[in-house]
Amino acid sequence: MNWLLANFPQTWELTTAHLYLSLVPTVIGVVLALGLGLIFGNRPRSRAVITSIASAVFTIPSLALFVVIPSLIGTQILDPLNVLIALSLYSSSLLVRTVFDALDAVAPEVLSAAEALGYSPARRRVFVDLPLALGPLAAGTRVAAVTNVSLVSVGAVIGVGGLGQLFVSGYQRNYPDQILAGIIMILILALILDRLIAVGARLATPWLHQGATAKSSTNNAPRNPSISTGANTEGVSS
Amino acid sequence: MITFESVSKSYPGGTRAVDELNLEIATGSFTVLVGPSGCGKTTSMRMINRMVTPSSGRVLIDGQDVSGIRAVTLRLGIGYVLQNAGLFPHRTVLDNVGTVQRLLGLNKAQARAKAYEALERVGLDASLALRYPAQLSGGQQQRVGVARALAADPPILLMDEPFSAVDPIVRLELQQEVQRLQAEIKKTIVMVTHDIDEALTLGDKIAVLAPGGVLQQYADPLSILTRPATNFVSSLVSKDRGFRALSFESLTGLSTTELPAPDTAGRIHLPTLGNGFSAEINHDAATVCWSDGVTVRSAPQPIIRPGDSLRTGLDAVLASPSSAALLADHDGNIGSYFTLADLQPLLSKATRVSS
Numbered sequence: 001m002n003w004l005l006a007n008f009p010q011t012w013e014l015t016t017a018h019l020y021l022s023l024v025p026t027v028i029g030v031v032l033a034l035g036l037g038l039i040f041g042n043r044p045r046s047r048a049v050i051t052s053i054a055s056a057v058f059t060i061p062s063l064a065l066f067v068v069i070p071s072l073i074g075t076q077i078l079d080p081l082n083v084l085i086a087l088s089l090y091s092s093s094l095l096v097r098t099v100f101d102a103l104d105a106v107a108p109e110v111l112s113a114a115e116a117l118g119y120s121p122a123r124r125r126v127f128v129d130l131p132l133a134l135g136p137l138a139a140g141t142r143v144a145a146v147t148n149v150s151l152v153s154v155g156a157v158i159g160v161g162g163l164g165q166l167f168v169s170g171y172q173r174n175y176p177d178q179i180l181a182g183i184i185m186i187l188i189l190a191l192i193l194d195r196l197i198a199v200g201a202r203l204a205t206p207w208l209h210q211g212a213t214a215k216s217s218t219n220n221a222p223r224n225p226s227i228s229t230g231a232n233t234e235g236v237s238s
Numbered sequence: 239m240i241t242f243e244s245v246s247k248s249y250p251g252g253t254r255a256v257d258e259l260n261l262e263i264a265t266g267s268f269t270v271l272v273g274p275s276g277c278g279k280t281t282s283m284r285m286i287n288r289m290v291t292p293s294s295g296r297v298l299i300d301g302q303d304v305s306g307i308r309a310v311t312l313r314l315g316i317g318y319v320l321q322n323a324g325l326f327p328h329r330t331v332l333d334n335v336g337t338v339q340r341l342l343g344l345n346k347a348q349a350r351a352k353a354y355e356a357l358e359r360v361g362l363d364a365s366l367a368l369r370y371p372a373q374l375s376g377g378q379q380q381r382v383g384v385a386r387a388l389a390a391d392p393p394i395l396l397m398d399e400p401f402s403a404v405d406p407i408v409r410l411e412l413q414q415e416v417q418r419l420q421a422e423i424k425k426t427i428v429m430v431t432h433d434i435d436e437a438l439t440l441g442d443k444i445a446v447l448a449p450g451g452v453l454q455q456y457a458d459p460l461s462i463l464t465r466p467a468t469n470f471v472s473s474l475v476s477k478d479r480g481f482r483a484l485s486f487e488s489l490t491g492l493s494t495t496e497l498p499a500p501d502t503a504g505r506i507h508l509p510t511l512g513n514g515f516s517a518e519i520n521h522d523a524a525t526v527c528w529s530d531g532v533t534v535r536s537a538p539q540p541i542i543r544p545g546d547s548l549r550t551g552l553d554a555v556l557a558s559p560s561s562a563a564l565l566a567d568h569d570g571n572i573g574s575y576f577t578l579a580d581l582q583p584l585l586s587k588a589t590r591v592s593s
Contacts (some may be wrong), residue, residue: 113324118341119312131328207328207370
């Protein structure tokens with residue numbers, strides 16, 4: 001703990017680097033998975049191929065991927081881009097299946113309604129399917145973000161690992177305080193990210209949390225309730 | 239006018255959903271496609287807005303083949319109500335109702351203003367406007383579904399078993415609401431149902447389809463009841479057929495007895511009825527309670543109006559403890575009553591007509 005307080009500026013620098021290395025792949029992963037999901041969601045054959053590739057990618061050990069990427073795309077071995085690319089691949093592999101499942105879970109009558117009312121397929125994807133997939137997608141994103149926070153530290157082995165560098169040097173110098181500092185900061189980072197995504201998702205999907213909304217809308221109910229239809233109030237209690 | 243010209247639909251594997259369907263649906267009419275599951279009624283209806291493409295034959299709207307109209311454009315001009323309302327869970331009631339206007343290019347504020355109007359038209363309170371569908375009862379959701387279909391004021395309205403998922407009381411309420419709306423807005427409505435009662439109550443014209451998509455009869459409700467064209471139609475309408483046919487007979491020519499003046503407490507004494515019943519009229523609710531002064535005091539009974547059917551009149555008499563029902567005149571004044579004996583001539587006439 002003392003080490004952490006004494007070396008806070010250095011730790012802070014590593015923390016921001018760590019945050020960058022874990023956040024960027026999460027965002028790229030979400031965008032990629034959503035794109036793939038929305039485009040290929042109702043094409044069974046492409047879907048099967050994508051799902052198999054995603055599973056395969058996810059089984060590659062992260063360290064191996066960090067080392068292999070430079071030879072594949074010609075980056076320097078110490079380039080942070082290697083870690084960013086590897087983690088983006090993991091995130092999108094993890095999330096693409098979530099997106100497929102979330103899109104499948106949209107009620108068929110809602111999709112029929114959209115079709116019958118005059119949505120074109122592309123428009124429906126964006127304005128009906130996508131928002132309805134947000135809830136499960138957010139849950140998946142929380143997992144992906146936390147996974148990335150922990151995987152970034154593996155990058156320390158190749159010299160790019162944010163707080164992971166504290167593990168490497170703490171281990172080499174046999175200095176547990178430094179390792180502890182790394183663990184504490186990573187835990188805090190993971191927790192904060194997880195909460196932020198959860199809160200963001202909640203704000204983006206108000207319809208999934210209507211329990212609270214129901215009460216407030218009853219309280220704010222304007223005008224005279226007696227002019228309402230007989231069936232009007234029954235929905236409130238349910 | 240919606241025209242089906244020898245339309246068939248078969249699926250790979252040889253299942254035939256619709257078989258050589260010919261149908262002319264008049265503009266402004268309420269047409270019900272009725273039949274058991276697998277009779278192709280929904281399939282047929284969905285050909286109108288191109289959600290299903292016929293294997294052969296054509297569907298025309300006002301003489302224009304729908305296959306020549308862009309599906310999205312066509313659908314924006316046709317209202318659609320689904321069985322389970324099919325509301326968008328992520329949009330408020332208001333934005334659900336404004337969906338078609340948004341698709342037509344109106345901005346959010348304009349669409350919402352139209353949506354408020356549509357909510358009012360289907361009898362939904364504005365305080366529900368900002369709720370999400372999950373916060374509504376089934377009946378309310380279905381009303382929102384109807385409001386959404388009507389909001390853009392399309393000339394044609396398609397309804398796919400719109401009332402089958404709600405409880406009987408709400409169903410009756412919604413059916414009456416749709417009848418009231420139709421009298422007001424005069425759309426061309428095509429509705430699909432498996433419930434022959436619903437078809438007989440709501441339809442101007444009924445198309446009865448049998449499994450395999452074969453049209454059995456296309457006629458007005460009274461003809462379906464009294465002159466079923468095939469055995470299939472007779473079996474469909476066999477229950478309570480005689481009694482139901484009375485729905486299409488008026489009370490014209492009913493002889494009635496004038497009510498005496500009420501006493502100081504507002505009761506009307508009718509000593510000739512049974513053990514001497516008295517009637518207590520609730521003018522606001524248009525109901526009457528019968529009492530014999532000793533043991534019986536009935537629940538409020540409806541008061542019959544001149545436009546009511548013979549079935550309603552007979553039902554009122556059968557349900558009344560005094561075996562009499564009160565009749566209001568065209569101005570709403572309740573001045574006379576009638577009994578089973580008064581209905582007798584009308585009933586015999588109805589039997590002669592329908593046989």
